[in-house]
Amino acid sequence: MLLGRAAEAFADHLDRVRRLSPATVRAYRNDLGDLRTTIGDLELADIDIEHLREWLWAATKRGDARSTLARRTSSARSFFGWAREEALIAADPSIRLVTPKRGRTLPQVAAADALAAVLERAAAAAAEGDPVALRDHAALELLYGAGIRVSELCGLDVDDLDADRSTVRVLGKGSKERVVPFGAPAGRAVAAYLTRGRPVLAARAREATPALLLGARGRRVGPRAVYDVVTRHVAPAVGSSAVGPHALRHSAATHLLDGGADLRAVQEILGHASLGTTQIYTHVSSERLRAAYALAHPRA
Structure with missing residues (x-):
């Protein structure tokens, strides 16, 4: 199954089965859409750890915040974990993906x-x-x-x-x-x-x-x-x-x-x-x- 088609099936699973909020489902869909844009609409079974690292590195060069990188790592792990459970892939390539540490930034506060x-x-x-x-x-x-x-x-x-x-x-x-x-x-x-x-x-x-x-x-x-x-x-x-x-x-x-x-x-x-x-x-x-x-x- 191609990445794009699998991502849509995963989003449908989050919506209908896990009943996550529309905003959360949209965030997962956007993250996986960005993955597809970076590495191409590959066969799910052909995606490996190097593809995922390439994706996160592209986001880093683009200047994405650490919190964004951490969220995308989490999205990838949830997606490939689901794909493994559904027998769409034999091995989960996201297991070795390191989660970037979130930077602590103090929020803006008005007096x-x-x-x-x-x-x-x-x-x-x-x-x-x-x-x-x-x-x-x-x-x-x-x-x-x-x-x-x-x-x-x-x-x-x-x-x-x-x-x-x-x-x-x-x-x-x-x-x-x-x-x-x-x-x-x-x-x-x-x-x-x-x-x-x-x-x-x-x-x-x-x-x-x-x-x-x-x-x-x-x-x-x-x-x-x-x-x-x-x-x-x-x-x-x-x-x-x-x-x-x-x-x-x-x-x-x-x-x-x-x-x-x-x-x-x-x-x-x-x-x-x-x-x-x-x-x-x-x-x-x-x-x-x-x-x-x-x-x-x-x-x-």
Whole structure:
């Protein structure tokens, strides 16, 4: 069987049998598509360790991050392991593939006062009554106030909100559901949007939708639109034009820990499967503490 055909069969297996999320299946498909582009659409049985090393080396020369290389190594191992189980190959060429060590990079974090100013400006724009401005303000407040991912934000339905308890039900990675609290500012922004913004946007759609956040044409808003909103509002506060919605999630986690929140509680809020993933934010907090010490202490 050719690599391309086998990759599609594997993606179908991930979707129908293992029931992985569409984003995860898409990531596997993209990784295997890149493998096919690099080495050609070879017969699966003809692919060996040297082909895989050539693939990773091409990605390295291209400047791909270590995390990307590590993910692609994992994708190759999962794919060829499946192919071996399905008797499509006699031996697994990925067994000897070395996983590149992931580099630890600290996430971009905006200062709490800078974010407060950003949200105040968004609130002022929303106060004028434009439905898109009302939506943008609600989106920013939820991203920061609840620390949710952009995919989780875009997937929210109106019924996922519990205004009385100030919580929102989100569907995270691996289709895992969790309930996350949000603060009073986010509650006010969402209430204003639901009252004065969403009805206007919903009236523009041909069909009704349960989605919480709507685009200008009344359909569920997508990650690209949210990314543009965050870039426009938050990039100056972070000091980088490459900032995205995750910067608000990073900021929320760091500010929670700075304020004394328990690491386990932050893990639950963020929906991390491993506490080790959450611990990156302790490094961010310690770096900020070290910087403050260096600036303020006479014996620094």
